[in-house]
Amino acid sequence: MQSGSLFDGSSARAHAVQVAAEKDGIRIELDNGRVELAPTRLLRRLSEDQRQVRLIRSDVEGWSLRLDKPLADDLLARLPRDERYGRWIDKVGLAPALIVLAVLTTGVVATGYLAPHWIAPHVPMRWERKFGETVFGDFRGVRCANPRGQQALETLVERVAPGATKGPDGVKVAAVDVPIFNAVALPGGYIVVFKPAITETDSDALAGVIAHEIAHVRRRHVTEALIRELGIGALIRMFAGNLGANAEQMLALSYTRTNETQADGDAIDMLRRAGISPRPTAALFTRFSKIDRSAAGTEWLQSHPLSGKRARAFDTSFDPHARYEPALSDKEQAALANICNGRESKSE
Amino acid sequence: MDAIASAPAADDGRAIQFSGTLGEFLPIAISNFLLTIVTLFIYRSWAKARERRYLWSRTRFIDDQLQWTGTGLEMFIGFVVVAVVLGVAYLGFVFGLQALVARVGPLALLVVLLLYVGGFYLYGLARFRGLRYRLSRTWWRGIRGGSDDPGFSYAGKAVGYYFATFFLAGLFYPWAQAKLWNQRWNKMSFGPQNFEATMTTDDTSKPFFIMWGAIVVGSVILAVTAGPGVEPGRPSEPNPIVALLFYAGVGLAYLGFLSAYYRAAAEWTRIGDIEFRFNADFSDWLKFYAATIGLAIITLGLAMIVYNFRYWRFVTSHLEVYGTVDVDQLTQSQTRAPREAEGFLDALDIGAF
Numbered sequence: 032m033q034s035g036s037l038f039d040g041s042s043a044r045a046h047a048v049q050v051a052a053e054k055d056g057i058r059i060e061l062d063n064g065r066v067e068l069a070p071t072r073l074l075r076r077l078s079e080d081q082r083q084v085r086l087i088r089s090d091v092e093g094w095s096l097r098l099d100k101p102l103a104d105d106l107l108a109r110l111p112r113d114e115r116y117g118r119w120i121d122k123v124g125l126a127p128a129l130i131v132l133a134v135l136t137t138g139v140v141a142t143g144y145l146a147p148h149w150i151a152p153h154v155p156m157r158w159e160r161k162f163g164e165t166v167f168g169d170f171r172g173v174r175c176a177n178p179r180g181q182q183a184l185e186t187l188v189e190r191v192a193p194g195a196t197k198g199p200d201g202v203k204v205a206a207v208d209v210p211i212f213n214a215v216a217l218p219g220g221y222i223v224v225f226k227p228a229i230t231e232t233d234s235d236a237l238a239g240v241i242a243h244e245i246a247h248v249r250r251r252h253v254t255e256a257l258i259r260e261l262g263i264g265a266l267i268r269m270f271a272g273n274l275g276a277n278a279e280q281m282l283a284l285s286y287t288r289t290n291e292t293q294a295d296g297d298a299i300d301m302l303r304r305a306g307i308s309p310r311p312t313a314a315l316f317t318r319f320s321k322i323d324r325s326a327a328g329t330e331w332l333q334s335h336p337l338s339g340k341r342a343r344a345f346d347t348s349f350d351p352h353a354r355y356e357p358a359l360s361d362k363e364q365a366a367l368a369n370i371c372n373g374r375e376s377k378s379e
Numbered sequence: 380m381d382a383i384a385s386a387p388a389a390d391d392g393r394a395i396q397f398s399g400t401l402g403e404f405l406p407i408a409i410s411n412f413l414l415t416i417v418t419l420f421i422y423r424s425w426a427k428a429r430e431r432r433y434l435w436s437r438t439r440f441i442d443d444q445l446q447w448t449g450t451g452l453e454m455f456i457g458f459v460v461v462a463v464v465l466g467v468a469y470l471g472f473v474f475g476l477q478a479l480v481a482r483v484g485p486l487a488l489l490v491v492l493l494l495y496v497g498g499f500y501l502y503g504l505a506r507f508r509g510l511r512y513r514l515s516r517t518w519w520r521g522i523r524g525g526s527d528d529p530g531f532s533y534a535g536k537a538v539g540y541y542f543a544t545f546f547l548a549g550l551f552y553p554w555a556q557a558k559l560w561n562q563r564w565n566k567m568s569f570g571p572q573n574f575e576a577t578m579t580t581d582d583t584s585k586p587f588f589i590m591w592g593a594i595v596v597g598s599v600i601l602a603v604t605a606g607p608g609v610e611p612g613r614p615s616e617p618n619p620i621v622a623l624l625f626y627a628g629v630g631l632a633y634l635g636f637l638s639a640y641y642r643a644a645a646e647w648t649r650i651g652d653i654e655f656r657f658n659a660d661f662s663d664w665l666k667f668y669a670a671t672i673g674l675a676i677i678t679l680g681l682a683m684i685v686y687n688f689r690y691w692r693f694v695t696s697h698l699e700v701y702g703t704v705d706v707d708q709l710t711q712s713q714t715r716a717p718r719e720a721e722g723f724l725d726a727l728d729i730g731a732f
Contacts, residue, residue: 038520038521038522040521040522040711041521042521042522042707042709042710042711043520043522043570043704043706043707043709044520044706044707045443045520077432077446077448078432078433078435078444079436080398080436085436085444085446087446087448092523092711093518093521093522093711094521095446095518095520095521114432115429116410116414116425116429117422117425117451120414128414129413129414132414133417136418136419139419140419
């Protein structure tokens with residue numbers, strides 16, 4: 032027999048009790064002579080200190096039994112296990128639970144990291160188009176609008192990737208008069224080339240840069256980066272027509288290393304098919320890889336970290352037996368160089 | 380002794396005694412911390428339940444320990460349900476506002492205002508229901524507390540007080556706090572007895588105005604002593620020493636208000652024959668927060684896992700209770716036990732306990 036006290040939940044009065052082990056439970060003898068049986072499966076071991084073990088019944092509100100310590104072994108065997116971390120963790124133990132959960136969590140986080148890569152190809156291009164238009168519109172005041180230059184730029188895109196500018200989901204290309212070396216792909220298939228990328232390179236190297244950006248568009252790397260950096264909620268907002276992001280944020284998007292390598296590979300293939308030498312692009316990359324990263328006016332480096340390795344990939348794709356043609360004719364090159372002579376007016 | 384029940388008396392004078400130790404609490408806090416991280420915060424509900432079960436079980440009122448019977452699962456379900464509801468509301472807002480702006484234009488501003496009202500309303504509802512839930516899972520001698528009020532009218536009044544505080548540049552704050560304290564507690568009960576709260580601002584308004592003045596005067600000094608802006612159009616850099624003094628000064632003034640508020644809240648709240656006093660003064664609060672900040676710095680923030688323990692120990696060691704409890708008259712609460720647990724509080728991420 033074990034002594035203790037019982038509150039029955041009807042009032043705050045305590046009853047002195049004697050408790051003994053019983054088959055599948057405990058037998059409680061109250062001070063008024065009443066006897067109660069409490070099955071183990073209905074008991075919860077709520078807490079314990081040096082003096083008492085406290086139990087409640089899951090089927091009777093307010094029922095609360097305190098057993099004075101030490102407890103006899105046969106009675107202890109009838110009590111439920113101590114509740115510690117939670118049902119499932121108590122069963123397997125804390126250390127195994129921590130290990131299993133850590134592995135699962137790593138899996139979930141990894142999935143979260145990879146998810147944009149899987150989702151991006153399935154996002155309809157038309158969700159992006161309106162948003163791309165808005166961001167593209169941010170450049171209105173600085174757009175280069177020489178019609179012959181624009182035509183040459185589009186010719187260059189078509190030369191690198193025949194048919195790329197056609198259709199509703201086609202690439203839309205524009206030059207902007209901003210004095211930094213940069214070229215970016217925006218959502219909705221827009222490619223924006225900054226003036227120095229045109230005037231400080233020859234058209235063969237520019238073809239390499241543009242091919243690289245077209246690859247980002249076609250492989251949906253832009254969408255992927257958008258989801259990765261702004262979260263899956265960006266898709267919902269984009270679908271609703273209001274992403275709440277601007278051109279500056281779009282320029283700050285960065286691609287994963289894998290995406291960059293993939294875009295380089297695609298660009299090399301495009302140049303080969305177009306019969307354009309990859310060497311000027313390689314030379315451009317080599318030139319850039321030697322420039323101080325933090326130097327002003329080379330934003331393209333920050334979003335496209337260059338290494339000698341990437342330059343070499345273009346260089347080794349050079350085929351000494353192939354017949355390479357210039358990307359643009361002399362006349363087209365001259366027109367392209369003039370693309371920013373004649374800006375679009377702001378009112379447009 | 381402070382209070383007696385017509386039942387076995389406590390061994391020494393204080394009616395509320397906390398016997399928890401850091402040695403017992405640390406294993407709980409550390410395992411909670413680890414489990415919370417490896418479950419990406421899902422375990423948070425279970426961690427809270429474990430913490431409370433321990434803290435309550437080591438808190439003796441007169442002659443019997445408190446019991447916490449809330450479970451992690453019910454808190455988690457409450458959180459998920461409310462999070463889903465709020466999530467759906469958010470989606471409705473994102474899509475709905477688009478359409479609305481297109482159709483009614485400037486009227487959308489009204490919608491934004493309504494959104495703020497809704498936010499305040501939910502915050503008030505969350506505080507009320509959080510208290511109701513905690514009382515309903517707190518047991519003493521087999522009796523629990525609770526409330527039959529759903530808290531809707533409380534939340535409505537809370538919106539009014541929040542707006543009044545906002546439009547009066549914060550000056551209404553002590554009144555709002557006192558009124559809301561009374562509104563909340565007057566709807567709560569333990570067993571058959573209702574809490575009675577009649578808090579006034581007699582003792583809290585002065586410390587509050589000192590704090591308010593410190594903020595206003597401090598801001599002016601900050602602006603005057605600020606160095607020239609790095610770039611034209613950019614806000615100027617505040618003087619770092621003045622800024623430090625500003626935060627320290629406002630912090631101290633806030634502690635002055637806090638100690639007055641706790642004292643007043645305890646003094647003006649009662650249940651049946653039981654009355655409360657809170658005897659922590661300014662220097663007690665200062666010591667508590669100085670220790671909290673010091674510990675957090677030394678342990679690089681890790682000491683925050685024992686914050687709830689330290690706070691509970693602080694409150695229970697300064698809370699005094701007077702009066703008698705007739706244990707035969709203290710019968711079971713007839714209030715309905717809420718099911719959503721602290722879903723609102725959790726979803727809005729408020730409330731430490």
